[in-house]
Amino acid sequence: MSYSIVDLEKAVRDFGETVVAPNIVGWERTHKAPREIFQEAAEYGFLGLETPIEMGGSGVSFSDKVKFARQLSHYSMATAFAIINSQNIASRLALSSTLRHREELAPELRDGKLVGCTALTEPHAGSDFAAITTTAKKEPGGWRISGEKAWITNAGNADIILLYAQTDPTKGWRGIASFLVDARKSGFSRGERYDLIGGHVIGAGGFVLDNYFAPNEDLIAMPGDAFKSAMSSINGARTYVAAMCAGMLNDAHKKAVTYGKERQSFGVPILQHQGMKWSLVDVAGKIEILDLLTQKASLQIDNGQDAVLSAAIAKKVAGEETLPGLNACIQAMGANGLKEENGLGHHLACAKIAAYTDGSTEMMNERIAASF
Numbered sequence: 210m211s212y213s214i215v216d217l218e219k220a221v222r223d224f225g226e227t228v229v230a231p232n233i234v235g236w237e238r239t240h241k242a243p244r245e246i247f248q249e250a251a252e253y254g255f256l257g258l259e260t261p262i263e264m265g266g267s268g269v270s271f272s273d274k275v276k277f278a279r280q281l282s283h284y285s286m287a288t289a290f291a292i293i294n295s296q297n298i299a300s301r302l303a304l305s306s307t308l309r310h311r312e313e314l315a316p317e318l319r320d321g322k323l324v325g326c327t328a329l330t331e332p333h334a335g336s337d338f339a340a341i342t343t344t345a346k347k348e349p350g351g352w353r354i355s356g357e358k359a360w361i362t363n364a365g366n367a368d369i370i371l372l373y374a375q376t377d378p379t380k381g382w383r384g385i386a387s388f389l390v391d392a393r394k395s396g397f398s399r400g401e402r403y404d405l406i407g408g409h410v411i412g413a414g415g416f417v418l419d420n421y422f423a424p425n426e427d428l429i430a431m432p433g434d435a436f437k438s439a440m441s442s443i444n445g446a447r448t449y450v451a452a453m454c455a456g457m458l459n460d461a462h463k464k465a466v467t468y469g470k471e472r473q474s475f476g477v478p479i480l481q482h483q484g485m486k487w488s489l490v491d492v493a494g495k496i497e498i499l500d501l502l503t504q505k506a507s508l509q510i511d512n513g514q515d516a517v518l519s520a521a522i523a524k525k526v527a528g529e530e531t532l533p534g535l536n537a538c539i540q541a542m543g544a545n546g547l548k549e550e551n552g553l554g555h556h557l558a559c560a561k562i563a564a565y566t567d568g569s570t571e572m573m574n575e576r577i578a579a580s581f
C-alpha cells in the first residue's frame with residue numbers, strides 16, 4: 210500500500226474516528242492495551258509506513274510519518290506511540306541483511322500478526338542509558354542474554370524486541386550491543402503490565418531474560434555501534450513525540466474554542482471575554498511553535514542532516530508547554546472539560562508520558578547545553 214499524504218490524512222481520520230474514538234474511554238477504564246489495534250492498523254497500512262514500497266510498505270518520508278503521529282494524537286497519543294513503535298521495528302527489519310528478519314518477521318510485523326518494541330530502559334537505568342546491566346555473553350553460535358527491562362511500550366503484546374544489552378561492563382557505552390529478541394522463545398518471561406494514571410493503550414510493562422539465547426544472526430548492532438545508532442534514531446523519536454504533543458494541543462484547543470463560542474456567560478459567548486480569549490491565544494501560539502520546531506527537525510532528518518539539537522529543542526518545548534496548554538483548554542471548558550468523553554484527561558496523561566519517553570525534559574536540557 211503506498212500513500213500520498215492526502216490519502217494518509219484520510220486514512221488516519223478514518224482509523225481515529227472508527228477504531229480509536231469509540232474505544233479509548235473503555236481501554237482507559239479497563240487499563241487495556243488491545244492487541245487488535247495492530248491488526249486494525251495493518252489494514253490501513255500504518256505498520257508499513259516507512260518500509261520501502263518495493264518491500265511491501267508505503268515508503269513515506271520521515272516528515273510524513275511525523276504528520277501521521279501528530280494527526281493520530283488528536284485521538285490518542287498513546288495509540289499513535291504504540292503503533293509507531295511496532296512500525297519502527299517492521300521498517301528496520303525490512304532492511305536487515307538477515308533473510309529471516311527481512312522475509313519472515315518484517316512482513317508479519319507489517320501485517321499486525323506480530324508486535325514489535327524497543328527496549329533500552331531497566332528498573333534501575335532510565336535517563337542514564339549507558340548504566341544498563343542486562344548482559345550479553347558471547348558463546349559459540351550466539352549470545353546468552355540475562356537481565357530485566359522496564360517501562361517498555363508494547364511490552365504486554367510484543368513478540369519481537371530490539372533489545373540493548375551490555376557485552377562488557379568495563380567499556381561503558383562502548384560495550385552496549387543490540388539484539389533481536391523473540392518473546393516466543395525460552396528464556397523470556399513477560400511481567401505484569403503497569404497500571405498508570407492514563408494512556409494504558411501504550412501497553413507499558415517489563416520483562417525478564419534468563420539465559421535467553423540469541424543466535425549470531427540476531428545481533429543487530431555491534432558493541433559500540435548500538436549506542437550510537439540508538440542515539441541517532443532517538444532524534445526521530447523526539448521529533449515525533451513533540452509533534453504528538455502539538456496534535457493533542459490542537460485537539461484540545463479546537464474543543465475549547467467550540468465550547469467558548471457556544472457557551473454563554475453574562476449575556477455573551479464565553480470566548481468574547483478577554484481573559485478566555487487571551488488564554489486560548491496563548492495555546493494557539495504553543496501549537497504554532499511546536500509545529501515549526503518539529504517541521505525544522507523533520508526536514509533535517511529527511512535530508513540526512515544532523516537533527517540532534519533541533520529534535521531536543523522541540524521535545525523540551527513540548528515537555529514544558531503541553532501540560533499548561535491542555536490545562537488552559539480544560540479550564541476554558543469549565544466542569545465539562547473534566548468529562549472523560551472529551552478525551553482531555555487522556556491527553557493530560559499522555560502529555561506527562563511524552564515528557565519521559567525518548568528522554569525526559571531535563572535530559573533535553575542536558576543535550577541542548579552540550580552544544581554550547
Ligand SMILES: Cc1cc2nc3c(=O)[nH]c(=O)nc-3n(C[C@H](O)[C@H](O)[C@H](O)COP(=O)(O)OP(=O)(O)OC[C@H]3O[C@@H](n4cnc5c(N)ncnc54)[C@H](O)[C@@H]3O)c2cc1C
Nearest residue numbers: 327328329330335336360361362413562565566567569571
Ligand atoms: C509510558 C512510557 C513508555 C516508555 N516506553 C519506553 C520504550 O518503549 N523503551 C524504552 O527503552 N524506554 C521507554 N520508556 C522509558 C523512558 O525512556 C524513561 O522513563 C526515561 O528515559 C526516564 O527514565 P526514568 O523514568 O528511569 O527516570 P530517571 O532516570 O529515574 O530520572 C528521574 C528524574 O530525574 C531526572 N534526571 C535524571 N538525570 C538527570 C540529570 N542529569 N539532570 C537533571 N535531571 C535528571 C529525570 O529527568 C527525571 O525527571 C517509557 C516510559 C514511559 C513512561
